[in-house]
Structures are given as structure tokens and as C-alpha cells.
Amino acid sequence: MAEPYISRGFRGRRRSEPAADRLPPGQYETRDFPVLSAGPTPHIRTANWDFTIRGVNDALVRWTWDEFADLPHESVTTDIHCVTKWSKFDTMWEGVSIDTLLDEATRRGVQPGPYVLATSDGGYSTNLPVADVTGGKAWIAVRFDKKPLAPEHGGPARLLVPHLYFWKSAKWVRELRLLEHDEPGFWETLGYHNYGDPWREQRYAGDL
């Protein structure tokens, strides 16, 4: 429809200017940290955890938890936006930049590609262009709010890609697989947008 329908008597909750500027269309600010996941929360012990980057040539590089902990970590403070409409400002994370991981992986024989499929414990997956996880835009996060990442929020480690809707920040991530061709992940095959830019409100398949 061309014009939105005015809801009789609806005023809504007015926001301060700074908040309005930081909120993508259709989002509202929450101070809480809601949990959205498909299925039961996996509980993974770090002793059994490892992280893999697999190249288009099928070569792979794998880090154990301890090896991963020795990589340089960065602190990130960022706003996050969930497709279910909540946004949360100034969330604090610590993790390893995907740039760092890809640098080491390619040095060790992993052949890069233009797309990546992140896969997780519990069967979850999500797809992204490599350009969206490089250049200081994405991390494997292991701490939230200065504490180890809780299982319901994706611990021990989750992907963090804050400039896209948060389903792209795969919880319980275990592998990044580099691909020549894009391959839709879990929500991307179940009606959600393939790319998921909150500023263009790309929530569902078919949104422009």
C-alpha cells in the first residue's frame, strides 16, 4: 500500500534524537538481551571445542580452544540489531578478528573464495559475502560484557557481524567454509533475507 495507515490513538514511545539516529527502520531499543535461537541450546565444553576455516580447495586450518586463546583478541563496542525488531546499543565484546583468522589460514594453504558459510553446533548455519566479514567488520567473539559468552548467547564462541541482522552472527560457531558460490544458510532457506542489512530493512526473502 502506498500510504501507511494511521492507527487511531497510537502515539508510541518517543525516542531521544541520538537513539532515533542509531535505530534502523522498524527497530526499537531494548536494554535487555533477548535470546533467539532455533532449537535447544548446545552446551559445549571448551576442551571439546575447536574452530576450523576451510578453503575452496578443501584445505583447512583448525585451532583448539587454547590455540585460539593465544591469537590476538580485540575489544569491540557496537550496536546490534535483531530481525525480531529489537536493537541493543553499545554491546561489549571480545574476540578474534576474522581478518586475523583468514590471514593465518591463507598463509597455511587455505584458498579463499568470495562467500562464506558459517556452521555451528546444533546444525545452524548462515551465509555471508567474505567482503562482509573482512576489513574489521566481523569477529569470532568469546566474551560479552567482560565475561565468557553464555551458552544461550552462543558461547563458547559466536560469529559477530554487527552491521547485519543478528541471525548472521551465528551462535556456537565451529567452522567458516569459504565458497566459490553463495549457499543459503538456515534462516536464509526458511523465508529470511539472503543478505540482511538492517538499514535497508532486509528482513525477509523478497525485501529489496
Place this chain on the structure above:
Amino acid sequence: MTAQSTAAQPRARKIAWRLAAVTDVVAETRSAKTLILDVPDWPGHRAGQHVDVRLTAEDGYQAQRSYSIASAPEEPHIALSIERLEDGEVSPYLTDVLRPGDRLEIRGPIGGYFVWTVRLGGPLLLIAGGSGIAPLMAMLRHRAIVLADDHVGRHRVPVRLLYSVRTPDDVFYRDELARLAREDETVDIAMTFTRETPPGWTGFDRRVDRMMLMEVVWPPAERPLVFVCGPTPFVEAVAGTLVELGHDPATVKTERFGPTGSPN
């Protein structure tokens, strides 16, 4: 941002905003109402899917929220059951201001994961906390309509609902659930009241726990299809316990809402 691929979804069309007519507003509990909507050109939905609702103020300010569809795909109207959140921005408008004759913008159906159709079979195990009953009600209604005259089909897809509420005043769809359980021997409904029980109640009166699940649910060997919907701490506890009891995590579908909180 230019690397976006559209090749994977060549035929996807934008899910349009539609202007629904509110035909009825039914009190469900002290704090919840069910909106009955007449939606022009509704494309149909599957039980468990949701819609986005959009409100626009006179100055153009907008707010959106998601609500599960509680009606069966086979019913002529869309039913949304809205729990009024005390500090909510949208829900108090929907429960307190909206009335028959008003219109409401909705967009859907959305979601292809938390979905059940009769063709998926059973046994069907539904576990609801509070207003989490809504999408599960769509499944119960869908099953009841499709299998109304199919005795064999009903026995092939038995259903159990475990429904946790705080007090007797918090039960959604009370009469309809009672009638379903009374009229169909393949529908089994267990209630638990966590704060206050009805007078003379002899059933469960505590939070869903391991013992209760062992008593109510089919064993993992029966491979029930499980749908759990409720507040986050409720779903975390129930789904986690089901996995501990041996249910394949892939058969346990969940829908969480509300703050993380701690169980209180």
C-alpha cells in the same frame, strides 16, 4: 555492501503490508486479548507462523512487533493473541485501544521453521509457557479441522499438550482446550499452575521439570515432533531437559520470547 547475492532467491516476492479489518476483540485473560482479523488477499499460512504488525502515529512515527498466528490455516480469519506487557509500546495499544471496526497493518506469514502440518505426522508434543500457547493453538486447531472426520488419522497423529501458566486466570483458550480434550481421545492436555491452582486441583502445581516431562512426554524412542514456545528461561529449561532425556535436538523446535532474565 555490493557483494549482496540475489541469485539464491530469484523468485522471492516482497511480503506485502496488508490492511486488516479488526472484526472482533475477545478477552482471553485479565491481561490478554485475541484480535480477530479479516485480511484481504491473505495468501494463507502454516500453523506456527507469525505476522509482523505495524502501527503508525499521526506524525508518521512507526512501531513494529511480531505476533504468532493462533488460528488454523483452514479458518476464515486470522487470530492474534496479544499479552499486554506493562511497559510495552505496542501491546497495550492492541489490547486496550483497538476495537472492532479499526484497521491494522500486518505483513506475513513469516517463518518456515517453527511450523507443523498434519502431513508431517506425529506423535505431536506441544509444550507452552504462558502466551507461548498461541502458535501451538494454531497447530491444535489445524489438526482438529483437518482430521475432524478421520478417526484413523487422529490415532496416527496423537497430540499431547503440556501447558504451564501462573494462575487459573492466565489460561488462554480455556473452553476450547477443554472441549478438544473431551471430544477427542487422541488429544491429551496436561496443565501445570506455578503460582496458584484452581480450587480442588490435584494436577501439577510447579514449574515444568524433569519429573514432569518424564511423566507427560513420549519417550525418545517414539520420536515425537516437539514444539516448545514460551518465555526464554522456560524454553531454555524445557528444551535442555528434553535433550538430557534423550530427545534428538533436531526434533525439538523452539520459539523463545521476552527477556533473558533468570527464572523467578
